[in-house]
Amino acid sequence: MEFKDLTKVYEMGEERVHALRGVSARIERGSFWAIMGSSGSGKSTLLSILGCLDRPTSGTYLLGGEDVSALDDDALSDIRLRHLGFVFQSFNLVPQLTVAENIALPLYYQGVPERESARRAEEFANVVGLGKRLGHKPSQLSGGQQQRAAVARALATDPTVILADEPTGNLDTATSVEIMELFASLHRRGKTIVMVTHEPDIAAWAQHRLVMRDGLVTEVRQ
């Protein structure tokens, strides 16, 4: 992933919010990055652009050498489904679906047969410690359990790139370590991981670090 001079401006009537003011970096395939920075500095905005969920206002973004701005919405949607796993800051679980159905959702969209989907959903639920919760709905889970369901969903398609926005924000230390060990083993298997976190102990699990402030990158540590 290589991005150059990315800007993002949100326009709301008269007002403009400059969420990103020109950020550039190169994230090598198979590397593990932590993005840190103050609240409102643009971390989630950057992650959504890297994850092809949103387009920058200006600047270039090359994903696997390909210019993402040249792709239409369908092509972006296809890339997201086949190569990216996204853990959202507010989880975005579907309230009407069970834990198992939520985790299996991207597999369903990929056209994976029902039985294999269900098997994989159960496997990943177990990996994040939710094996006994398959039939529960999100409203019946604690905050940290919902977060883990969101992590399981992002991993179920075995994506090449994992983008995680505060994946341990609602987890106690011991459970956070379990999730980080999971990420570390995925990284050893060749995945690219870009993780937003505000906790230094969590950022320490990554190889590289990017720090943001007010829509700009203030530090890059390789």
Add this chain to the structure above:
Amino acid sequence: MEFKDLTKVYEMGEERVHALRGVSARIERGSFWAIMGSSGSGKSTLLSILGCLDRPTSGTYLLGGEDVSALDDDALSDIRLRHLGFVFQSFNLVPQLTVAENIALPLYYQGVPERESARRAEEFANVVGLGKRLGHKPSQLSGGQQQRAAVARALATDPTVILADEPTGNLDTATSVEIMELFASLHRRGKTIVMVTHEPDIAAWAQHRLVMRDGLVTEVRQ
């Protein structure tokens, strides 16, 4: 706040989840407590019972010496409105209302005149660093900004007791310290604060600590 042998069982068809298995403690007026524990250990469940948002399955809860189980829903609602400020783990902001309207919502329910409500909402928005966001909707805010709006709403009525579920879960270190300094100053002014957190640095701001695991209290540190 004094509770004894509190249990909470969630029944979902055939299944029963024992969220609380008998917890007891005494939280003196004007004290500052941190509740820690593993994901799913019952922290949010305990907080919602202390905050009169939910009733225990069994056990007693005395709030200001009064047995809460003897009160009907209207009386509980009245206590919540007049004495308690609650920061939810998932914020629970109203999507259709602006930041200012969200913060002012409890004041509106208390019957405070519009102009005074708006003035106080602006004051608390400034206190949490959202002074420039009054007209924005929650979907236009970052995760940490939404969290701060939820904190401002809990404080706007100047409640005697503040119950906060992971109030800094989405905040960077510097902003977390600002929120903790705010809580510390409220505590110095005599407020009772009960805060769920998984971060030891945040728990360190409290005077006392309660640790939970699997629906039980495993440790009480005075």
